[in-house]
Amino acid sequence: MNDVSISPEPVDVSKAMSAVMRKDCGAIVTFIGTIRDNHKGKSVRSIEVEACDEMAVKDLEGILEKAKKNHHIGEAKIAHRTGRLSPGEVVVVIAVSAPHRADAFDACREIIDAMKKTTPIWKQEFMDDGGRWVESESG
Secondary structure (H helix, E strand, O other), X not given: OOOEEEEOOOOOHHHHHHHHOOOOOOEEEEEEEEOOOEEOOEEEEEEEEEEOHHHHHHHHHXXXXXXXXXXXXXXXXXXXXXXXXXXXXEEEEEEEEEOOHHHHHHHHHHHHHHHHHHXXXXXXXXXXXXXXXXXXXXX
16 A cells, blocks of 8 residues: 555545554544635635655655554555645645554644654745745644
8 A cells, every 4th residue: 555645636535544444443533734715814825735756755654654653553644735726625634543542643643743844845825915935834
C-alpha cells in the first residue's frame, strides 16, 4: 500500500479512511484540511499549492515511520493535493488507525505538526489585492 500520495487530483477522503481500516483497530482518526475563504480579515479567492514531490514524499514517509514508532497504531495514510484550489476544497487528509483512540489522535496530531515544520510543500494565497506566500502555521 502506498501510504503517501501527492497529486493534483482531488483528495478522496473515503479512500484514505478505507486504506487504514483493520480488524484489530477500533479507532480511525482523520484530519481533513480544507481551503479557507479568508485570512486575517481578507477574502481568499484561491490558493496555489506546490510541492517538491520526491522530497515531500520521502519526508512524509519518514514522518509516518516515526509516528508508527512513537504510537501503537495500525496504519496511517497521507494524501496531499497540489495545484490551484478554491475555498472549501480538500487539500490534505491524514488517516490513522489504532487499537485505541488515544494513540490514533496522538499520532494524527504528530503527523500534521511535523508536516507543517519539515515537508517541502508551499502555498500561495490569492486575494483581491494580490497574492502572498503562506508561512507554515501550526494549530
